[in-house]
Amino acid sequence: MSERIPVAVLGATGSVGQRFVQLLANHPWFRVAEVVASERSVGKRYRDATEWRLDAFMPEDAANLVVQDYGDDLASPIAFSALPGEVAGEIEQRLAREGHAVLSNTSTHRMEPDVPLLIPEVNADHVAAIEAQRKNRGWSGFIATNPNCSAIHMVLTLKPLYDAFGLDAVMVTTMQAVSGAGYPGVPSLDMIDNVVPYIGKEEEKMAEETRKLLGGYQGGAFVDADIVVSASCNRVPVRDGHTEAVSVRLGQNGVTPEEVLSVFRAFKGKPQELGLPSAPVSPIVVRCEQNRPQPVLDRDTERGMASVVGRVRPCPILGIKYVLLGHNTVRGAAGASILNAELFKVEGLLPV
Amino acid sequence: MSERIPVAVLGATGSVGQRFVQLLANHPWFRVAEVVASERSVGKRYRDATEWRLDAFMPEDAANLVVQDYGDDLASPIAFSALPGEVAGEIEQRLAREGHAVLSNTSTHRMEPDVPLLIPEVNADHVAAIEAQRKNRGWSGFIATNPNCSAIHMVLTLKPLYDAFGLDAVMVTTMQAVSGAGYPGVPSLDMIDNVVPYIGKEEEKMAEETRKLLGGYQGGAFVDADIVVSASCNRVPVRDGHTEAVSVRLGQNGVTPEEVLSVFRAFKGKPQELGLPSAPVSPIVVRCEQNRPQPVLDRDTERGMASVVGRVRPCPILGIKYVLLGHNTVRGAAGASILNAELFKVEGLLPV
Amino acid sequence: MSERIPVAVLGATGSVGQRFVQLLANHPWFRVAEVVASERSVGKRYRDATEWRLDAFMPEDAANLVVQDYGDDLASPIAFSALPGEVAGEIEQRLAREGHAVLSNTSTHRMEPDVPLLIPEVNADHVAAIEAQRKNRGWSGFIATNPNCSAIHMVLTLKPLYDAFGLDAVMVTTMQAVSGAGYPGVPSLDMIDNVVPYIGKEEEKMAEETRKLLGGYQGGAFVDADIVVSASCNRVPVRDGHTEAVSVRLGQNGVTPEEVLSVFRAFKGKPQELGLPSAPVSPIVVRCEQNRPQPVLDRDTERGMASVVGRVRPCPILGIKYVLLGHNTVRGAAGASILNAELFKVEGLLPV
Amino acid sequence: MSERIPVAVLGATGSVGQRFVQLLANHPWFRVAEVVASERSVGKRYRDATEWRLDAFMPEDAANLVVQDYGDDLASPIAFSALPGEVAGEIEQRLAREGHAVLSNTSTHRMEPDVPLLIPEVNADHVAAIEAQRKNRGWSGFIATNPNCSAIHMVLTLKPLYDAFGLDAVMVTTMQAVSGAGYPGVPSLDMIDNVVPYIGKEEEKMAEETRKLLGGYQGGAFVDADIVVSASCNRVPVRDGHTEAVSVRLGQNGVTPEEVLSVFRAFKGKPQELGLPSAPVSPIVVRCEQNRPQPVLDRDTERGMASVVGRVRPCPILGIKYVLLGHNTVRGAAGASILNAELFKVEGLLPV
Secondary structure (H helix, E strand, O other): OOOOOOEEEOOOEEEEEHHHHHHHHOOOOEEEEEEOHHHHHHHEEEEHHOOOOOOOOOOOHHHHHEEEEOOOOOOOOEEEEEEOOOHHHHHHHHHHHOOOOOOOEHHHHHHHOOOEEEEHHHHHHHHHHHHHHHHHOOOOOOEEEEOOOHHHHHHHHHHHHHHHHOOOEEEEEEOOOOOHHHOOOOOOHHHHOEOOOOOOOOOOOHHHHHHHHHHHOOOOOEEEOEEEEEEEEOOOOOOOOOOEEEEEEEEEOOOOOHHHHHHHHHOOHHHHOOOOOOOOOEEEEEEEOOOOOOOOHOHHHHHHOOOOEEEEEEOOEEEEEEEHHHEEOHHHHHHHHHHHHHHHOOOOOOOO | OOOOOEEEEEHHHOOOHHHHHHHOOOOOOOEEEEEEHHHHHOOOOOHHHHHOOOOOOOOOHHHHHEEEEOOOOOOOOOEEEOOOOOHHHHHHHHHHHOEEEEOOOOOOOOOOOOEEOHHHHHHHHHHHHHHHHHHHOOOOEEEEOOOHHHHHHHHHHHHHHHHHHOOEEEEEEEEEHHHHHHOOOOEEEOOOOEOOOOOOOHHHHHHHHHHHOOOOEEEEEEEEEEEEEEEEEEEOOOOOOEEEEEEEEEOOOOOOHHHHHHHHOOOHHHHHHHHOOOOOOOOEEEOOOOOOHHHHHOOHHHHHEEEEEEEEEEEOOEEEEEEEEEEHHHHHHHHHHHHHHHHHOOOOOOOO | OOOOOEEEEEOOOOOHHHHHHHHHHOOOOOEEEEEEEOOOOOEEEEEHHHOOOOOOOHHHHHHEEEEEEEOOOOOOOOOOOOOOHHHHHHHHHHHHHHOEEEOOOOOOOOOOOOOOOOOOHHHHHHHHHHHHHHHHHOOOEEEEOOOHHHHHHHHHHHHHHHHHHEEEEEEEEEEHHHHHHHOOOOOOOOOOOEEEEEOOHHHHHHHHHHHOOOOOEEOOOOEEEOOEOOOEEEOOOOOOOOOEEEEEEEOOOOOHHHHHHHHHHHHHOOOHHOOOOOOOOEEEEEEOOOOOHHHHHHHHHHHHOOEEEEEEEEEEEOEEEEEEOOOOOOOHHHHHHHHHHHHHHHHOOOOO | OOOOEEEEEEEEOOOHHHHHHHHHHOOOOOEHHHHHHHHOOOEEHHHHHHOOOOOOOHHHHOOOOEOOOOOOOOOOOEEEOOHHHHHHHHHHHHHHHHHOEEEOOOOOOOOOOOEEOOOOEHHHHHHHHHHHHHHOOOOEEEEEEEOOOHHOOOOOOHHHHHHHHOEEEEEEEEEEOOOHHHOOOEHHHHHHOOOOOOOHHHHHHHHHHHHHHOOOEEEEEEEEEOOOEEEEEEEEEOOOOEHHHHEEEOOOOOOOHHHHHHHHOOOHHHHHHHOOOOOOOOOEEEEOOOOOOHHHHHHOOHOOOOEEEEEEEEEEEOOOEEEEEOOOHHHHHHHHHHHHHHHHHOOOOOOO
């Protein structure tokens, strides 16, 4: 195990940070060697600084690490970032400049013109932007990002449709879990017997990230896909797992639910080809029961790394509609960054 | 009070039946004189036959009534029906034949060609179908119905748009409360930490009822409105109050959110003109906060008889989108039937 | 209405502060004339400073008030305090010194030897401590407090037992609503599909407040009742309404559940004698169904001002056990302070 | 794998039945060879007859089994029973008569004078009653039972106290998960924003089962332990995991929380000695955080087979109090029966 690559987790005491620590505990390629958090945690053991909110016990190795400061030099070549948006910008840039590969779950850099926003099954070719990024910015390391937790699962299901039939428009209504807002996050008075029909900036992110993710990287620049996205985002009393009701207008007329199911089932991407350790066997899992997917029953499908799809049926307005569900802190956050890191490793782009 | 018209409540021990009893307790025109339920309740006092699930105590007058059988002759000229679908058809028809005005919340007769499906603010002119119904069927009484709990609130908000701008298409995703399924209804294992993305027949009802409700009654027949409806219906862990994310394609291009808000705010219908006792002052109440409406905060607006609207904004696909919320067992069920009865009374159509 | 006594609400934008504003909106004796909150609200209209979390709209009169600073001089003779513990001490003392009657819901001063901790049905005679308090402290006004939200409902049910049979020991396990922790308060990640078996300082408060409340005021000093209290406090996913499982060892052996029910039903206190406007008709309401009281069904009994009791039965260890339920932000907080103020008015102790 | 002992699961489509199927899927000694359920499932594949309610997919082997009738002869020597109480009595007796080892989770036979009620860590010596049972009843097989889901976790924590210090009295208030009532079970209208302070027969079971479990088997008869138990049982909005607030009067005075913690931590029983495959390493796991155990965080400790204890502290009335949590459908039901079967196998008492 001593040859595993040491990694740092930034924002390690928070919700997504804890998920990084959990998912990396038995990772075959990486091991958590450094944990970084805000001032009030610095200098404490991770065990004492963290109110662990995941089931099962905190991994022993991480528990004994001493929490480092945002400003500290890091020894690990790789930094997974779950930093709050307010501080992420500067810290992530500094680390990239100093030679670290920064795999970030934060939204700050996602839409920048030389920062890849990656889902390895969808746009693995976007890693090419790293070269331009280093050159532009004079960095020896780099920043690569993964999408918002709602966008990533939707785009995983849109990708095979886009490739097979073309895609013009996507209407989506989300019913999102509270873990997406971190801890303490959403007050219980907002969630017991209630729905909150608004999540700040979420609808915008779903639109712009979808266009970047399904677009190309050509001539040294990202070219957005020409797809209109209309999102309505809601918070519901669910711990983990975002449910999304999606309607799509495809590039071809007359595509049937059976054809859609068929491309969903056949979908594979780079992580499956390469056999990346965190890759799900099937990035899209289809459920045939008429009342699935459901968060409590389906969110842990493929260890939380797949999108689960059901109720594929005609939409009398846009053509096809379906329901999707995905784990928002595994494939929707920490697991996404880790899968990105695995891709970079195989591509020989990690500074190790 | 002795001049109040005696009414019967069919299916009185169930969820919607209890709501009828509660809403009628202090009604100025009607009083509950008979309660009818299934075999296992017959012969008991209503107090003993009913597991009362509403807050506040059971109204004293109703509590002492002895529950009658489905097959009994009724003395009351008016029967409010909250019967289960399996038995409603025959019982409601017999009562109408025998001269009763049957105001039904059940779906059985809603789509029949001589049965009005009524929202008094929307299609009060459909009461004209009663005459044809009596003639066709040789009945001295009649059946009139109110819509499904999801459809009624949506159509209340669509009506002013339809009148002001025309309306081609409606895409809606619902997040529906569990009281819509009655008691015992939805198991708690399906609702704690969960969403169920399917409600049997609900999506079909929302489409067909909308077209009948916004259509005309011409030359002795209902003429459906030419509107495409695509619904995705979900059950969420909320007691009362259906939340719906709606996108509409209007008949005119370029309608702004401000224009939409303006017609929402100006909307009044027959119940407001006539001052019907159960009518809300405003059938549509607009909230301007970006995170409203919410079930716990807004479902009791106008005593549960209004639809509450918020987040009116452009939809890049269909033109306009918004969120609506309505109380599903008040305006969405018992309150709707009672408002219908009030309209019939003022129109002189009750058999009293 | 112009003769209603103007009152100030301290901490007016918070959970309990909002409840004060709501309960005082149509009060026959008092009207909200001043609202006071922390720095970030000062200078704004109450409407704009407050994220209103109660159903129904914010009362219009209060909505237009401009929020004042903690340090401002107040014109109102009465101040209702829902201040956070950290700041309450100094502010409440200053106002009392300056001549205001401070009716406080905060725990800071509750256990002081010259400050009455009052439940008018239980220990109305403790108002006598006001005279000593003024003298000791050289104040023209005074501070009077109401108990913790869990203690008040339990003590309301213990009082008639104590008087009728004597009382040695009380074992209680609470299942408390989240509104007791204010807003944002308890994170939803702690409450969806969960119970938290700990509430800071709550168990201690239930013990010490019970002894003061059931004790006497003799010779210018409070004398604690000699009762052992053992509390286990839990937070459960309920919005409003604390449920408590109570076992008691009475001063007499062989007291039957019927005798207990009989004293519960007969219980009346000073507020009922005096006909205070916020007084419940019955401070203890007994439910006979075997599965009651329940929060959603019973918390609004007597407008939230009563304790609801059920399942009175033998306890093989202590003698008698029962379940009680009470609204924690009405009788458990704001309503308690208001009832105290009403008592002081009738006693001629208000500075007006 | 072909040498694994074939077992039947009775009541296989229900909540506990599914848990049996799941826990046995990779069991080293047993394999599910037969599934038995009520009439409406008979003749269908298990996959089609069952609405699978556990996370992760249904085990493939079981999925393909054809559901058998309650009355069918069974080929498996062992039958795990999750039958509904109404039918369990007769079916279990018939199977025992015919030579099967019936390991039952149903309450029907638990308190009978020749039927062992077993927790292998607590009263493994009660297996001796099997011999008497066979003789009395002329059976070639036998019935052995496991306790109620609330009793089993409490008694696991009481056993080391009883052995170390003696035990006179136990006061317990439970906050029980809905999965304990099966599916559909508790209606969501009873659980959203609510607590139900009553569970039929639960309080009685906790008392009588505790006395049998901690009692002896001497001279061919069970001798109850002389312990008074007072239980108050509540249903709370939690999926899995019963939380219990316990106070105990020990046989010795002055026992400290530290001494209690010490015996909790040291506790081991027969399953640990024998290394039974389903045995937890530690039957009691102690958490030291002041707000633990919590259902979402702790119910899966030791794969759901341990009781988790926290907040051990003095009780001013009975001496010691603490909070415990246990998974109610794993160690509280199916897992308990399986552990019993493992004990019987090692003891050589299985008919194989």
